[in-house]
Amino acid sequence: MSYKIVFFDIDGTLVNEAKEIPADTIKAINELKDKGIEPVIATGRAPYFIKPLAETLGIESYVCMNGAYVVYKGQPLYKREIGKDALEMLVALAAQNDHSLVFEGEHQYFTDRDNHPFVTESVQSLKIELPGFDPEFWRGNEIFQVFLHCEGRDEHLYESLKSEFTLIRWHPQAMDVLPLGGSKAQGIAALLDKLGYVADDAAAFGDGLNDKEMLEYVGFGVAMGNSHPELLPFANFVTTHVDEKGIRNGLIEAGLLTV
Structure with missing residues (x-):
């Protein structure tokens, strides 16, 4: 399966415990973009919390606040407010x-x-x-x-x-x-629909309890080596720790990068 788009959680996935992006993660994301595969941030964070990270990685699209607010190429695409x-x-x-x-x-x-x-x-x-x-x-x-x-x-x-x-x-x-029923998967579904993609066209990386629905929904779900134990059953693959080339190794397993 050749995935067209990849969703990445932030904390514990794109960044480590010190909230730093490992150098190899930056390199892997750039290689992914060079292959024409779009990286998208999928996070519990609000959009105003992620701007420096998104700019560092050159990512313009994101699923924020656990799927309730979605932006594509800098433009709001989907909103689900609480009543x-x-x-x-x-x-x-x-x-x-x-x-x-x-x-x-x-x-x-x-x-x-x-x-x-x-x-x-x-x-x-x-x-x-x-x-x-x-x-x-x-x-x-x-x-x-x-x-x-x-x-x-x-x-x-x-x-x-x-x-x-x-x-x-x-x-x-x-x-x-x-x-009620909100999740990253819900926001991802709205974005995929906009792009004319289906869930099997997407891969996703996460490490926390709020990533369960996302990893289960996409075609290939990757749990980080530092993941919460309860997340692991929802993943197709468990990669290495965020500081041990976890993103690169997961992308290799997905067939999107080579060693």
């Missing part, structure tokens, strides 16, 4: 449980708790700028994803919202809150 009624339920329950939220819009993001330690710790782990403070930001803006800051032992407090949202943990103190 205001559902957000109101989330805000009320988080306040009742004394948990902080971060609301991600199209161009900026804000928290409802100023200087909350869980917000600071989780966001700083991404090595990005901390959110502004505006508890009412969600009311007047399109919101595509929310960070819910709570520990694993408190997840059960949000069982009642699982008919409204998809929740995925990405940090010991934070979960992504997505529109």
